[in-house]
Amino acid sequence: MSSSRTAIFPGSFDPLTNGHVDLIRRTARLFDRVVVAVLKNPDKRGLFSVDERVAMIGEVCISLPESDRITTDAFEGLLVHFAASQGACAVVRGLRSGLDLDYESPMASMNAHLAPDIETVFLPASNRYAHLSSSLVKEVATLGGNVDGLVPPLVASRLAAKIAGARGARS
Numbered sequence: 001m002s003s004s005r006t007a008i009f010p011g012s013f014d015p016l017t018n019g020h021v022d023l024i025r026r027t028a029r030l031f032d033r034v035v036v037a038v039l040k041n042p043d044k045r046g047l048f049s050v051d052e053r054v055a056m057i058g059e060v061c062i063s064l065p066e067s068d069r070i071t072t073d074a075f076e077g078l079l080v081h082f083a084a085s086q087g088a089c090a091v092v093r094g095l096r097s098g099l100d101l102d103y104e105s106p107m108a109s110m111n112a113h114l115a116p117d118i119e120t121v122f123l124p125a126s127n128r129y130a131h132l133s134s135s136l137v138k139e140v141a142t143l144g145g146n147v148d149g150l151v152p153p154l155v156a157s158r159l160a161a162k163i164a165g166a167r168g169a170r171s
């Protein structure tokens, strides 16, 4: 067995927020490698395409101090299958509240049933990001609010361009 420990950090990342970045960095300090994995969900059309999300995460993570431990990918199907294909020993999820825990617990149990060798690791959200979500960021940005400090600058500019593009297409 390899002594290098890989964790998967899966999610929608539509788009990446500073709460996600905080979790990615903390995970990269706990494991040798973290794979930020964007779920291709055929039932859920995002604001950004999966390719756009993967590109944004990669562009943001390349300038982090932990960048040599971080890779970005997309996956479809069962998370545990993807995790096994990466040789991962853990799946990391963030907890912002009891609601997150209620949502995450059944998935963690099912994943433990499907792949007993892969642990789910919950990391509490940092206080400053505990109320931050991609959906809130999209709502604020769509209504013309300032999202500086909530998302990386690169994400803020892609959001502005995406929203301006969507407005242009409607008028």
Ligand code: ADP
Pocket: 010, 011, 012, 013, 014, 017, 018, 019, 020, 023, 092, 093, 094, 095, 096, 100, 124, 125, 126, 129, 130, 131, 132, 133, 134
């Ligand atoms: P999903 O649809 O899988 O929940 P998200 O992109 O919303 O995808 O979240 C991916 C992961 O990041 C989840 O584990 C979520 O709890 C965590 N997360 C989201 N926002 C934050 C935040 N502000 N602080 C810490 N973790 C977060």
